[in-house]
Amino acid sequence: MVTREDILKIAKLSKLSVDENEIEQITKDMSEIIGFADTINSAVEDEDVEFDDINDIVNAFHEDVVVDSYDREEILKNRSGGENGYFMIKRRKVK
């Protein structure tokens, strides 16, 4: 059973702000979904099976070699605001 407090806590951890009017509906939906997820707790897994990877893929490390990278200004074009190679977050009060 998911409570209103659970939703507020998960929203905070998820960095999402939940609209007061929507909490009830979200709590209801999440309860149903968690109830659905709960069905795995009656399932029996193979005792000696630990999942660690699929298709035997292991970490593929490569040498730490410095290569040409992207132009900083080019990368920063996608940011909203900011100048001189910096990101900018304004300190503002909600109106």
Next chain:
Amino acid sequence: MERTFSKIKHIKKLFETKQVSCTELTSEYLDRIEEENKVLNAYIRITGEEALQTAKKVDEKIARGESLMPLEGIPMSLKDNISTNGIETTCGSNILKGYVPIYDATVWNILKNQNAVLLGKTNMDEFAMGSSCETSCFGGALNPHDTRHVAGGSSGGAASSVAGNIAVYGLGSDTGGSVRQPASFCGLVGLKPTYGTVSRYGLIAYASSLDQIGPIASCVEDAACIYDSISVYDSNDATSRGSRSKTSDKLDRSIKGMKIGVAKEFFDGIREDIKKSIEKAIKVYEDLGAEIVYFNMPQIKNVLPVYYIIACAEASSNLGRYDGIRYGYKSELYSDVNDMICKTRSEGFGKEVQRRIMLGTYVLSAGYYDAYYKKAQKLRGSIIRAFKSAFESCDVLLAPTVPTTAFELNFTSKDPIETYLTDICTVSANIAGLPALSIPCGFDDKGLPIGMQLIADSFEDAKILNAAYQYEQQMNGEIYKHCNGGEII
């Protein structure tokens, strides 16, 4: 409307014999897009200028008498979660509106080097989270067979573009069925390759241990040709392996003696007419000399909750990067940094994405991790083992792709669980990293296509393409008749 769908091979012949130029063909597709896309909403961005520039290059090569690469000059579409340098890539989300990648995804890099003609970026469920394309911030893509129905999801735009004949093929991505389900809904062939064979570099992540890029095409031969081109080892993707061998030269192999496994659990809750179509397909395989092996796989009943727990857990982490600071949408009114991030995410992400992030956060949070995430990972191990064991006695498995045909519009707005349940047949291949393919096998009483699925062991992509091709040949075009509103040449 009577249409002719051209196979890649046929188009190449037209180029080589100079019956049509690449520029003429590209212009024809662009003209059609202008008309058809108003209804289908398959494309969310059309790249006509770039397409014509590439077409010109191809025509110059043909004029010089140079031979063409496998996908050279073929007009195609890319799902909008595949990064394209200089072309806006949004993942169907408001949070990425205006985002222009500065690099190409490896798959697009490969195709670009082959002078593939990119017609545009296709519509999708937001961050690939959905089964109807309706969670897209651009509205859903419609099914060309009947526009009162969805094209499917999440690669709905890709399927709509191919079935609507406004692209020869499309690349989509499949995390839990997002290539196979829309291919099934639109009467097409959709391949989800073995995990690791196609590079994920530049594919905007949903659930990294499940995501895989795959082709949606109008026939098996085209799907094999595209897979052969894109399944290349890539050092930029730590999980990349590349493919073991080419698949297109194995399509003609006889499947006499091939063992086809049918797990009864895949048929639970499947609509009767779909069951009947699959039974007919099984009969066709028997006629082709395959041996049908019926068996039980009780692990199937766990696949959906296991999938949703793992996928959402990974999504909650992968989508943590959208904070409004480095790229994408940023909220205008906020009191401090944390408030800015929360508001940006709540205003930028749609409801379904927020729901999945919250579910993922919940199953990973202290006190719930062991009961959900850890348990799901253990069950994932059991599911993988069950498949490995099945492949000890079978070459391929045959199952439905989706329990229904294409949903009517506004399906997603209903109960979320009801939507999740429709992924029952497709998610196992992602959980176990296996190759799986959907191919049309009939129609329902409304004329909507029915798809069947073939699954093989890891790196045996050639086997399912071979089995699908043999079925397609045996049906002699029957499965495509009125399916795409025309014939395939």
